[in-house]
Amino acid sequence: MDSDNPNNKPRWQTANKNFYKKYKDERKQLKDEMTKAENMLWEKLRNKQLGVKFRRQHIIDFYIPDFVALSIKLIIEVDGKIHQLKKGEDEERTKRLAVIGYKVIRFTNEEVENDIEKVVLKIKKEVDKLTPPNLPKGEEFRT
Template sequence: MPRPEVSLARKLRRTMTLPEVLLWQQLRGSPGGLRFRRQHPVGCYIADFYCSKARPMVEVDGAIHGVEARPSRDVARDQYLNENGYRVMRIGAADILRDAEAVAASIVSLAAALLHHSPAASGPPPRAGEDISWTS
């Protein structure tokens, strides 16, 4: 018996919204050499799109994301995902409907930038003495 998140992800793949379908058509062929997954479970959440190589999570926000308690739930979700090393990218459904190809290109560009970042620049400071040049 699969975890509840896996079952829900499978159901969501079968019932994707039009913006999700349009975006998936652009991301499914491994653009830029990056493989994207759709409706991918991460912890107790399900990302609309995810690239395991660079770890960006793409969330398609439709009109429902602006009503009732949804905005505060989205903030809590984003905080949890960011604390666990994921980069959340929220994209409006209207933007995808307007130009899915451009949105996909920006997603691929962000994922490629995350993949090629310099770990030394974001890592801890050097230990005492490591930053001293010993030239004679």
């Protein structure tokens, strides 16, 4: 059994089947070419440092979010300058992900690069809010 996999579905089943086939190579490229801010944040999220497992560039529905904790349905996005131009698209994406049960929190590259500890503290507060109170520290649960 895979403890960080809600409903014990294969990981690719969080994606739209047709989208996954078309974008799995792009997902790999995004993973291999993370921005400075994404790399900084990944160093703080990886290995269950905040109590849950985060994945990088994991396909969900029609999207490839920067980071996701599947067990608590929390998505973390790190937005560069291009996102200022795509604000409407980002809002639609956030709404769609909320409809399927995900909470999305966003940070700018500058927030991550200039005050990583403040960003991590905000993420930790969300993790704590979304994690059931009886879950032992560092363990996962299934939805």
